[in-house]
Amino acid sequence: MAWQTVRYKWTSSAPLILHNGQLADPMCKWTKSLKKISGKRNKTDADHEEMARLEFMGSLYLNAEGPILPADVVDGIVQTAAKKTREGMTAKSGCFCSEHARLEYAGPREANALWEDDNFRLASMVRVQQAHVVRTRPIFRDWSAIVTLNIEDTLVDVETVDGWMRVAGTQIGACDWRPKYGRFTAERLNGK
Secondary structure, three states: OOEEEEEEEEEEOOOEEOOOHHHHOOOOHHHHHHHHHHOOOOOOHHHHHHHHHHHHHHHOOEEOOEEEEOHHHHHHHHHHHHHOOOOHHHHHHHEEEOOOEEEEOOOOOOHHHHHHOHHHEEEEEEEEOOEEEEEEEEEEOOOEEEEEEEEEOOOOOHHHHHHHHHHHHHHHOOOOOOOOOOOEEEEEOOOO
């Protein structure tokens, strides 16, 4: 059993829309703040603006340096791609993302500055049960990320992972509203 580290550069071929699952957690600070406003009967324009801001902030994946693609999100993308060739379990046991990938783009790294720049904001109608409501999400129109994978080479070879990356970029996509959004090209940076 020998693990090797392989790095890929993902480069956008479609915009990336983030939607952090923490908004489903009733104990999340963003969810608590949203609930205070969404429970109001008569909302003002300022209330709607603040709800949009809270949805945006709560949807970001962040670390101390700014927006990221979390390792578990990358794992899910790779495993979904591997399932297309009936290799999902192989991907799950023989390939994992070892670190969060820094999202690279032209623009501010700080969450409030991203909110202030309309270029990073997407407001769209979505269906929630029977109703249509406006939801606000962070969008990155031109983006890239360096993804680091650990591969157990007795279970899977690098060429197989290359294939999963092609499928992930062209058929699966990353994050929300995929595969229309979040599509990318993947270039291997190292590995045999």
